[in-house]
Amino acid sequence: MSQSTSQRRRFLKRAGAGAVGAGATAFPAISTAQTTSLRFQSTWPAKDIFHEYANDFAKKINDMAGNRLKIEVLPAGAVVPAFQLLDAVSKGTLDGGHGVVAYWYGKNPAVALWGSGPAFGMDPNMVLSWHYYGGGKQLLDEIYKSLNLEVQSFLYGPMPTQPLGWFKKPVARAADLKGLKFRTVGLAVDVFTEMGVAVNPLPGGEIVPALDRGLIDAAEFNNASSDRVLGFPDVAKNCMLQSFHQSGEQFEILFNKGKYDALPTELKSVIDYAVQAASADMSWKAIDRYSKDYFEMQQKQGVKFYKTPDAILRAQLAAWDKVTSKKSAENASFKKVMDSMKAYAQRCGRWQNDTMVDFKMAYNHYFSGKR
Numbered sequence: 001m002s003q004s005t006s007q008r009r010r011f012l013k014r015a016g017a018g019a020v021g022a023g024a025t026a027f028p029a030i031s032t033a034q035t036t037s038l039r040f041q042s043t044w045p046a047k048d049i050f051h052e053y054a055n056d057f058a059k060k061i062n063d064m065a066g067n068r069l070k071i072e073v074l075p076a077g078a079v080v081p082a083f084q085l086l087d088a089v090s091k092g093t094l095d096g097g098h099g100v101v102a103y104w105y106g107k108n109p110a111v112a113l114w115g116s117g118p119a120f121g122m123d124p125n126m127v128l129s130w131h132y133y134g135g136g137k138q139l140l141d142e143i144y145k146s147l148n149l150e151v152q153s154f155l156y157g158p159m160p161t162q163p164l165g166w167f168k169k170p171v172a173r174a175a176d177l178k179g180l181k182f183r184t185v186g187l188a189v190d191v192f193t194e195m196g197v198a199v200n201p202l203p204g205g206e207i208v209p210a211l212d213r214g215l216i217d218a219a220e221f222n223n224a225s226s227d228r229v230l231g232f233p234d235v236a237k238n239c240m241l242q243s244f245h246q247s248g249e250q251f252e253i254l255f256n257k258g259k260y261d262a263l264p265t266e267l268k269s270v271i272d273y274a275v276q277a278a279s280a281d282m283s284w285k286a287i288d289r290y291s292k293d294y295f296e297m298q299q300k301q302g303v304k305f306y307k308t309p310d311a312i313l314r315a316q317l318a319a320w321d322k323v324t325s326k327k328s329a330e331n332a333s334f335k336k337v338m339d340s341m342k343a344y345a346q347r348c349g350r351w352q353n354d355t356m357v358d359f360k361m362a363y364n365h366y367f368s369g370k371r
Contacts, residue, residue: 036267037070038259043082043099045205046075049225049289050251053157054098056285057253057278064270069263073098082203089254090149096255101140101155102186102246107147109187109327110334113341114140114155115249116187117320120345124158126352127248127341128279131155134344139337146333152260154271156279157251160286164240164308165220166211166232171240171308174315183207183219187323188245194319204230211235220245223286224293233301242308244316251282 040058044050051073058071076082085097086104102115113119114136119127130136137155144151164171165184171177178196185201192199200216208231210216218236220243221227232239253275260268297303328335 035067035070036263037072038095038255039072039074039079040096040098041074041076041079041085041088041094042097043076043085043103043204045230047229048204049229050098050222051075053251053278053282053285056281057098057156057274060274060277060281061270064274065267069267069270071096076203076205082205086149086151086254089256090151092150092256092258094256095259096253099252099254100249101153101252102188102249105186105189107149108143108331108333109190110143110331110337111140112186113334113337114252116246117191117248117324118244118317119248120342121349121353122248122341122345123352124160124248124250125283126345126348128155128158128250129348130341130344131250134348135340136337139333139340143333150257152255152257154253154255154275155250156253156275157282158279159246159249159251160223160290161242162222162246162249163220163227164243164245164312165218166227166236167218167238167240168236170238170304170306171312173309174312177312180218181216183210183216183221184245186246190323190327191245191316191319194323195315208232208235222246224290224297225286228293228297228301233297233303237301237303239297239303239305240308241305242313244313244320 040054042051042054044054054073058073061069061071079094080088082099083103085094085099086107088094089097100115102112105112105116114127114131122130127136131140132155137153140153140155144153165182174195177192180197181200182192182197183200183202184192189199189201200210202210202216202219204221204226207216207219207221211219211232212235219232221230221232227233227239255271260271263271294305298305324334324338328338
C-alpha cells in the first residue's frame with residue numbers, strides 16, 4: 001500500500017467520524033419532559049354530542065403533544081354544576097373546561113354577544129372571523145380581566161342556526177309566544193322577555209324533565225342531535241326551525257390562566273392549532289350528524305318541523321334592538337362590543353351577501369318535490 005493511499009484512508013475515516021458527530025449534534029435527543037395532566041369539565045351531559053366535541057378537542061391535543069400534555073374531560077356536574085364552570089376554572093378547581101360564552105351572561109351581559117342575537121347579519125363563522133381578526137378576542141379578554149377571572153379563552157366551532165324551539169303546538173304569530181313558560185339562556189332571555197315570554201334559563205340536562213312535567217311550556221336547546229338525545233321528541237312533537245335568538249354561536253374552551261401560562265411555548269402552539277383543527281372538524285361532523293338525526297326524528301319519531309314565520313323573526317329583531325339599546329346605554333363594555341361587531345359586519349356581511357351564490361336554488365333544481 002502506498003503512503004498516499006494510506007493517508008487518504010485515514011482522512012476518510014476521520015471525516016466519517018466527524019460526520020457522525022455532526023449528525024448527533026444536529027438531531028438532539030427527544031425531550032423526556034414530565035407529562036402535564038389537565039382535568040377539564042364540560043357543561044354538557046356525557047351522552048350529548050357537545051361533550052363528544054369536547055373529547056374530540058382533547059384527543060387532538062393528546063395526539064399532537066405526545067406524552068408532554070394530556071387532557072381528561074369530565075361531563076357536566078362531575079366536579080361542579082354546568083353554570084359554575086367559569087369560576088371553577090378561574091379558581092383552579094378545574095384546569096379547564098368546555099362550554100359557551102352565553103352561560104356567563106350573569107357576570108357581564110356583554111359576553112353573551114358572542115352567542116346570542118343576530119350579530120348584525122353575520123353567520124357563526126363570520127362571528128369567529130370577527131373574534132380572531134376584528135378585535136373580538138381582545139374585547140373578551142378585556143372583559144374577563146375586568147371581572148378578575150384567571151382564564152385563557154379560545155372560541156371555536158361555529159354552530160348552525162339554532163331552532164326557535166320545541167312546542168306542544170306550532171306557533172304562527174308573535175302573539176302566540178306571550179305568556180309561554182320558555183327555556184333559553186344568555187341575552188335571548190332578555191329578548192324573549194321583551195316579547196312577553198316567561199323565561200327560565202335551565203341547564204341542558206334539566207330542560208326535558210321540566211317540559212315533561214309542565215314546569216315549562218316550550219324550550220330550545222341547540223340542534224337535532226343534542227335535542228334528540230336529550231329526549232325532546234318524547235315530550236313534544238313540534239319543532240320550529242330558524243331563529244335569530246342564537247344564530248351565530250360558538251363553543252368556548254377555557255384554561256386556568258396560571259396553568260396555561262406555565263406551559264412551554266411549543267405546547268401553547270399545539271393548543272392553538274388544536275383549537276383550529278377542532279373547529280373545522282366540529283363543523284363537518286355537525287353537518288353529518290345533525291342531518292341524520294333531523295331525518296330520523298321525522299321518519300321514526302313522528303316529529304314535525306316548521307319554519308318559524310317571518311313575523312316572529314321580525315319581532316325578534318325588534319325586541320333585540322330594544323334590549324341592546326338599553327344595555328349599551330347602561331354598560332360601556334356592552335356598547336364597545338356592539339360597535340366593534342357592527343363595523344365588522346357592515347363590511348364583511350356586504351361582501352358575503354354580494355358574493356355567495358344562492359345554494360337553495362341549486363338544491364331545489366335537483367331535489368324539489370323529493371322530500
